[in-house]
Amino acid sequence: MADIVILGAGIGGLPMAYDMKAAKRKEDRITVISNNPYFQFTPSNPWAGVGWRSRDDVTIDIAPVLKKQKIDFICDACVKVVPDENKLVLESGREVSYDFLIIATGPELAFDKIEGLGPDGYTQSVCAIDHAVEANQAWEDFCKDPGPIVVGAVQGASCYGPAYEYAMIMDTELKRRKIRDKVPMTFVTAEPYVGHLGLGGVGDTKGILESEMRDRHIKWITDAQVDKVEDGLMHVSQIGDDGAVVKSHELPFKYSMMLPSFRGIPALQGLDGLVNPMGFVIVDEHQRNPKYQNVFGVGVCIAIAPLEKCNVPVGVPKTGYMIESMVAATAENIGQMLRGQEPTHEGTWNAFCLADFGNKGVAFLAQPQNPPRNLNWAAEGKWVHLAKIAFEKYFMRKIRKGQSEPYFEKAIMNMTKVTRLK
Ligand SMILES: Cc1cc2nc3c(=O)[nH]c(=O)nc-3n(C[C@H](O)[C@H](O)[C@H](O)COP(=O)(O)OP(=O)(O)OC[C@H]3O[C@@H](n4cnc5c(N)ncnc54)[C@H](O)[C@@H]3O)c2cc1C
Structure with missing residues (x-):
């Protein structure tokens, strides 16, 4: 035994x-x-x-x-x-x-790596359900008295999809509440370009996500190093190819969610x-x-x-x-x-992600994970939002039932059928 x-x-x-x-x-x-x-x-x-x-x-x-x-x-x-x-x-x-x-x-x-970062400081987190519940309380207060939002992922982060998701989801929710016009939004990321995702981009994630951010009036700062966060103010240095600071930003916010490094x-x-x-x-x-x-x-x-x-x-x-x-x-x-x-x-370590925007979303599939790839695909649509909801229900059901099944593999098979992806 x-x-x-x-x-x-x-x-x-x-x-x-x-x-x-x-x-x-x-x-x-x-x-x-x-x-x-x-x-x-x-x-x-x-x-x-x-x-x-x-x-x-x-x-x-x-x-x-x-x-x-x-x-x-x-x-x-x-x-x-x-x-x-x-x-x-x-x-x-x-x-x-x-x-x-x-x-x-x-x-x-690793919130402690940056002064003022995280739920014990001045930014919210959605990495754990406890954090997300706290972020929601702050969100409700914010919606009563809206102002600027700073959202993104700090230096050393490895999880970028949820940062884009949260930016777009907030945009969708603010529009539903008809207060989007009162909220300037800035996306701050360590990535060298929008849509890099730590993977060198997948398909045209750069084009798709930039276009989506333009469409939603979300400004962005890439190559960003968050130096410290104060109550309502984020200090960000933009780093150039030689490692020197190219530009310093002081970003006021009334609500901020930043993904930490792990x-x-x-x-x-x-x-x-x-x-x-x-x-x-x-x-x-x-x-x-x-x-x-x-x-x-x-x-x-x-x-x-x-x-x-x-x-x-x-x-x-x-x-x-x-x-x-x-x-x-x-x-x-x-x-x-x-x-x-x-x-x-x-x-296989292949990468697949459904990034939800609340009303539509982006799906991407990278096989293998690092470029150059045999399959390098990204697509956008309302179907991604619906697929993510369906997948959540499916995954939770299988966990409850204790079934040993390739959850993600099945979802991808279904998705590739729907999109006729070869
Ligand atoms: C906000 C967010 C959204 C994400 N969205 C997606 C997505 O849409 N699609 C996707 O493919 N990936 C997504 N990911 C990435 C990844 O799928 C998740 O991070 C996933 O939860 C990682 O699974 P894991 O089992 O490695 O870690 P976790 O799910 O974090 O599980 C870790 C487990 O270890 C336990 N644990 C920790 N410390 C101890 C200890 N000292 N002793 C005993 N137990 C301990 C925890 O309680 C937990 O049960 C997301 C990640 C984040 C942060």
């Missing part, structure tokens, strides 16, 4: 538990550990920020779902991973041993050979750590090198479709190792 422990119960962790259940031997035991008692569908958090979703809409209690699947669940935070002893130390003091560990802990949000969670920091200097888990093509070969990593917690050097650091996004491919490969590989074989499966 082998003990397989999955640390984290998000978009990576729960599907990992279901896939692992299908790939393990009868006698093996799976335990999921999460610091939160609930699963959150993170892609819906921007909708919660403007009040289009409640906390209940986008969260699911983990314990009953896993109980039905006969998968053990421990609701406790891991404070230390001890890979030399094959064990985890939890906040309660409990220690959990493993034969195989799959780390799926997502990111720690790093690995504290329990992983400083573990030589397991993580990189930012605390992201080092994995090989089989999602396996090269030093600790019974430890795997899936999702945002893994280390992926930036695509290219930009004037301001720009990270690579780790999106749901990529994560799904990491999860599938990991389950197959551990299944092989349990049966005395060498792991052979590799995740």
